[in-house]
Amino acid sequence: MKEIGFSISELETMSVGQALDSLEEYVESKSDNGKRGNTRRASQADFDAF
Structure with missing residues (x-):
């Protein structure tokens, strides 16, 4: 989680x-x-074609 930028205290x-x-x-x-x-x-046309 260090790569994300959180410290251990923040994670706690x-x-x-x-x-x-x-x-x-x-x-x-x-x-x-x-x-x-x-x-x-x-759209409805997409659903009808599916």
């Missing part, structure tokens, strides 16, 4: 869920898959 005050949420956000920000600029909301 966080719940497990908060730590995992922070870790997930960090991983998404570092990966190319975290980019969601090319996605769009599916």
